[in-house]
Amino acid sequence: MATISSAGIGSGLQVESIITQLVALEKNPLKTLTAKATLVQNQISAIGTIHSEFSALADAAKAMMSPTAWSARTASSSNTAAATVTATATANATSISLDVDSLAKPQSVTSPTLPAGGLVGAGTLVLRTGSWAAGVFTPGGASSDITITAEATDTVASLAAKINSANSGVVATAFNDGTSDRLLLQSKVTGTSSGFRLQVTTDADSVATDNAGLSRLSFDPAAGAFGMATAGLPVQYGSNANARINGMAVTSQTNTLTNNIPGVTIVLSATTTTNYGLVNEALAPVTVAVREDVTPAVKSVQAFVTAYNTLAASLADGTKYDSATKTAAIFQGDSTVVGMQNVLRNMLGSISAGSAYQRLADVGIQRQLDGSLTLDTTKLSTAANNGTELQKLFTANNSNPLTDGFAKKFYALATGVLATGGLVTNKANALQKVLNNNGTEQTRVNDRAAAVEARLRKQYTALDTQMAGLNALNAYVAQQVTTWNKSTA
Template sequence: MAISSIGIGSGLDVNSIVSQMVALEKRPLAQLQTQASSIQTRVSTYSQIKSLMSTLGDAAAKLTRDGSWNGMAITSSNSEAVSATVTGIASATTMGISVQQLARAQSVASTAVPKDTAVGGGTLTIQLGSWLHTTPPPQFTPGTDSPLAITVGATDSLTTIAAKINDANGGVTATVMRDATGERLLVRSSKTGEESGFRIQVAEDPGSPGLSALSFDPQNAPGAGMAGNTVQYGQNAQAKLNGIDISSPTNTFAETIPGLSITVSKVTADEVNMRVAPDTAAMKKNIQDFVAAYNAVNDLLSTSTSYDAETKVAGVLQGDSTAVGLQGALRMLTMGSAGGTGALQRLADAGIAMERGGKLAVDNTKLDAALKDPASLKALFANPATAGEGGGLAVQFKSFTSGLLALDGLMNNKADALSAAAKRNTAEQDKVNDRAALVEKRLRAQYTALDTKMASLTSLSSYISQQVASWNKSSG
């Protein structure tokens, strides 16, 4: 007799029995899963610690660089007229600058002609150079560039001629301007300055004359062509620095003061006072960034390793010797000495003190006082390491964090250890599940055999009962 469902033959609730036995076998899973969750939380926390350590290392590294201490700030009594930027290594100084004229490009315009009409054919020869125009007649000195020849067709309009000039890219630009009188050709130097001038000489096509209207050569043909119209000659910017004349083809004096680029924007009636001094604001920000980065690491370590007596909740890394040791090492670094002979030896000397809980706090009054001596403050943080001494405090922090974050450093070693623990935990859970599966298989096999036996016995019992009943009837 076949058994269609386990338990029918025996009359037992086999599924319930087997489920309870398997559940009993799986009881260790609960603890293993709790451990797995704890391991993942620790992995996540150490990942955060590693990230914050990297930020701290970057902030410390910035304080070790000369550029963080050599920066200069520039102030101007009239920044709309004169301003400056630091372009290299600049020295602290003060200066007075007055501006007599701004740089400009040469610009000329033709006489108006009807819109889209041809002006004549021939060749425009454009020569770059400089004009001495302060005493007539103007004198032209050619530059080193070869003259540029522009071929003009007999039917070319001013728009076509302007396009040809611009396509030649010869140091001048051309634009067509239209008004009620017609259109004019505007020609302008591509650069400002006295040496960026130009002249335009014309060779007309005898068969289509008129191109001479676009010539500009006041030395050889005064009053002819565009030379008969208003001219703006190119000029250099002219200024006085502490009473000394300075000149530039642009409105920027890039080489006058080493490490500075001075830009003039307006002619001035009065001298503009400029001051170049150490950029203490940038230094202070770098120090504050370092303190903030340290506090971020300290806060995470403190929270992770603490125990809240009121809530009776422990931090995820409470009792973790690595985290506790790391926190202690960081605090020891903050209390260390920069070594050497500098006036500032400890963070506290610069107004950076440790508060309860390990956080650093900045006393701005003391820090501002320390910033008045940038050399000593730089030594506190950036003194190079020597034999027997670890160097400035930022150098020590940089070395410490670099070691932690190295490929074989503490952070990666801890991550590897936690990863191994997670793998072992997974293997243990697999073992429990495998044992439970074997127990279930064995129990179901045993109860199936019991069902078969019980079904056979039940059938035999029914047969005997029928025979006994039949015998009883015969005897009666």
């Protein structure tokens, strides 16, 4: 007997069409499930956006709670060529008069001229740092002798390199004026305590004070006017900066004043006093001012308003109903998301205690009909310049969530809804569970449809087999009848 290779061949029925339509009926619930899955996926995405926006609101509120958001200072100088000023948050607002009498300088000396490229002479140099006063050298407390050995082959350049490699606090420079070489020495820092002495302890000619050989590079005025202490050679001793703040004398080893006014640093760059210390002394004071800088505070409030508006817009878009198109948004009527909106709006209308201002509207932050906030920058700037009252409105800690500052309120709200068990987290988890169940149900429908298809194919295959046998029997009977009719004709 021939094998049935396709359902319907034996019976003559449109079996494939019948099976396809019956299986399609079994899969019909997938349309609803797929549509639901798409909606839930969109809701999960929207909740993710809302999560991020609550997080941004928390960040903005937290930034407002930082003292640095309210303690910025700006400093100015009426003569920046003579003095510049910076101030930290610890500085109090003030205005002072500054006279720059003299600048701090390093010690510097220069050697007599030596033949260009010539040898300096062999021997030993001893360098020590300290201070000079009335021609007397006093070694520094932590100072130690640094010995530099000059070889017979040393030039000014090679000796300068040896001095620099000793890291003694003195910088050596080989200088050529076009015809001759000189050795220039300068202390690395300024101030009276940055001085140095350079002694020749041994010289190839056995005389360390004859202004010949290596002794030409000595600087020891107390021992005599030879070497770099020779009369006529330029010498600058280390000196401190001298200034007057509101007429009171101050001094500094450097040209930076840091400890005179808490939180204020003044860098001196030019003198303002003419003929300092003389009878014809003339003053040209610099006015140094430190003021509160409200710019960061205003920016932090603006950042809070922006973060709030972004979140409010997402909540409004997700819960709206378009009457013109009769289309509901993905969270329209959702009690959780609508609840978030209500909590935010109620918090905007609450009060804060402990400040001259109680409501956000008092400082120019107004809620509009669409739920967004507008900012009156003029009103906000006025509040920002009203001492610490604006800061108190946002940061007051009354140990009461109903009257705490608004930054504290919104930070607590945002972190709360994002925490485990919070509204946003719970909503996201619930939606994911719905999506997972939907996937399970779709699998169940597909499995059931597959089982139905398998059963139908089995049944129609059996029917085809039976119909094929009956057709064969019918053909045989018909043949026999034909044969019988012929034999009786």
